[in-house]
Amino acid sequence: MPPARKRKPAAGLKSRAAPKPAARPPRARKIEPEARRQAILKAALAVFAERGFEAARLDDVAARAGVAKGTLYLYFEHKEALFEALIRTAVSPVMEQFGKLAAAPNLPPLQAIEAFFALFQNEVLGTERKLLLRLIIAEGPRFPAIAEMYHREVVVRGIGLMRALAERAARQGAFATNGAARYPQLIVAPLLMAVIWDGLFSKIDPLDVGGLLRAHREVLIGKPQKGVS
Amino acid sequence: MPPARKRKPAAGLKSRAAPKPAARPPRARKIEPEARRQAILKAALAVFAERGFEAARLDDVAARAGVAKGTLYLYFEHKEALFEALIRTAVSPVMEQFGKLAAAPNLPPLQAIEAFFALFQNEVLGTERKLLLRLIIAEGPRFPAIAEMYHREVVVRGIGLMRALAERAARQGAFATNGAARYPQLIVAPLLMAVIWDGLFSKIDPLDVGGLLRAHREVLIGKPQKGVS
């Protein structure tokens, strides 16, 4: 989805355009517009994450993306539009991963949980994606559209997944209670905690996320785990 | 007639004044400096929480506090100093509450947990203090001094309290595992989740925090709770 070329028609957020641009057949021009767009988004994630939406300077985004400042406006209407695109773009891949987990409903719940935690550690906490999550937490309150999108795209699905999983686990006796089935947020909460802890205290008091999640699993299961570390 | 700061009383510039006209008492004096300071801090909490540190305008803080812009600088050196004072000030009272819980070490752990959750619901989630927590989460990464202070004053103590509690509970068999004793963050994580959820989704999908915490308790205990609510 190349440039925008609209003179701020009314302020966006509404234009809930195509679900995904879906990689247009490349025609090898100067520099693939899509690549440029990606470069900008990547730069934007770094800059927005480091400084927050307001303090982020588009100058920095442009410099980091290796484009001119004006170029940003060929791809995004506003700073705000860039920010929202950034979130939207980065959120999708996570969903795909979710899809994989959901696609294996016959996986024993404990293994599924384990897989989910691992996925989170590797694909979120271990990557720039944790910045994204942090950004949503920090800026979401000022960007209802983003919060709404995130809720719809990620939270609802994630909760659904977790609930199914927890219900299965509770039914099979793998979880000692159905508390997590009733409030699947409980499964995710420590992950959130890990992200926030990382953002605030990683320098002064780093958290052993592996240990945290192992302990979390024990609590969910309701009894000490033997075998696994 | 030489230069000297002309007050240019002619010319437009009609008072870019207050979004809330709020009939400003012309020259409110003798309002107990401390009260004024509190008013500023209160206003600052509201404004900073609503917009974030960078986007917050001191004009708004002043207007909201019912003082002139310059007055802020009689009480705080900077925007940043105001922000930090805000956090510091608001953090202490929470500590006192913590103190009360800690002062009752012979309280049965389950009751202590329950009390703690209730305290959090009433004194944090139910008040403006949740804004504070949200601010720390959102802005902490850019304010190491604040993160550090919060860690020292709140997190370390809180974790200590929770750990003692969880250990007692584990020893007495009240908790099915010692997971929470090893990672007391697990006890607090759902509270964090509640605050963040509230900030992001309260409008579109409010969370039943009471239910969440009841379920959380069940999970911690490792078996369904009868009786209680």
Place this chain on the structure above:
Amino acid sequence: MPPARKRKPAAGLKSRAAPKPAARPPRARKIEPEARRQAILKAALAVFAERGFEAARLDDVAARAGVAKGTLYLYFEHKEALFEALIRTAVSPVMEQFGKLAAAPNLPPLQAIEAFFALFQNEVLGTERKLLLRLIIAEGPRFPAIAEMYHREVVVRGIGLMRALAERAARQGAFATNGAARYPQLIVAPLLMAVIWDGLFSKIDPLDVGGLLRAHREVLIGKPQKGVS
């Protein structure tokens, strides 16, 4: 619709603009960056000279240079940087003139003195450069870097020139004493006096600089001058 810098195009605030309306060419572009830089420096000289460093308003400089306020910052980091550039820039051309005098060391000293005085009258007192000198005198004490630069670039060289000249004159008997050779400042002092007098009293009691300098020459020579003027 979230926050984001609202351009508030409604509401008053009618352009606190230019003291000199001067039909501003809307978006003057491609005006040779160097020319623009010069325009800014020229405007800055006028404004700084009229009001002094502190009282000078960059708004005025911008208006006078026919650029937007922000444009100044594309060319100069600070108000102070602009000020220093201003001094530096304006100082060099004077040096070139000095060079010419120095390049004619065989010129009879009296003629050299005469040429020097004429140069000063035409190139300093008769132009905006006298403002520069006045600025250095007035602001130099607060700008050590500028004083140092001026000393190094102008004073040391100027003194050197004058000393060589005065020594020659003394040796040849053209000057009755070697006082000026020992303190070449004596040759220059009346020029300084002229600049200061001009700045303070030109309106109420203008000084005949030509007469002053003729008399000065007589004194230096040690006997009445016949012939010349």
Place this chain on the structure above:
Amino acid sequence: MPPARKRKPAAGLKSRAAPKPAARPPRARKIEPEARRQAILKAALAVFAERGFEAARLDDVAARAGVAKGTLYLYFEHKEALFEALIRTAVSPVMEQFGKLAAAPNLPPLQAIEAFFALFQNEVLGTERKLLLRLIIAEGPRFPAIAEMYHREVVVRGIGLMRALAERAARQGAFATNGAARYPQLIVAPLLMAVIWDGLFSKIDPLDVGGLLRAHREVLIGKPQKGVS
């Protein structure tokens, strides 16, 4: 001349009030108002001299004078009024000294010159009064009233004195030419030079004022001075 108690009637400078308050019979109250006034003026001289009129902060003046900021306004209408009073006040004593010189018209001109230079060295260059002179030079252009006053009170009289002296010297053959008689500024110019040099270069290249003035005398006289140093 105690307080002012007028609400900025029209901006002053006109109120060319009493020539001198003339020490009112002290009634030993709290703190002699006149003493307070003097303290303020003294503080003001220091602060204005160090920073210039615009940059000088009345807070600093007040602090230095040991009074509250508001108190300044009991004694002076404006910052500007304070500045002008400062100049006026400090100028008078110099005039008295002048008087003494003028009162000895039978003193041999060379001795009178010498006395004058000594007076300047001791009473101006050697004291805070040089700051005053510097202030007048630097700020005078923006304060026509001050320039005018200074011209009237100091310059005209000084020039008159110098002229009389130079004429006598020329007539008696003590001066080789009547150049200085025609432009008595020539006598004073090196003094000015000394003040300015001191302000700009005292740190990096101090000037031997004694030597300068001796050389100056030689030049004026038109032949080397034996005897004196």
Place this chain on the structure above:
DNA sequence: GATGAATGAGGATTCATTCAT
């Protein structure tokens, strides 16, 4: 399409001046 110089509204901060005590 891309560029980046130019624009100018906006916001933090300062400080002369006022005025209730």
Place this chain on the structure above:
DNA sequence: AATGAATGAATCCTCATTCAT
């Protein structure tokens, strides 16, 4: 008279956005 907290206009500087090339 003296105080100093309060005021708010003024000013520097930033940075999102525009637009001529």
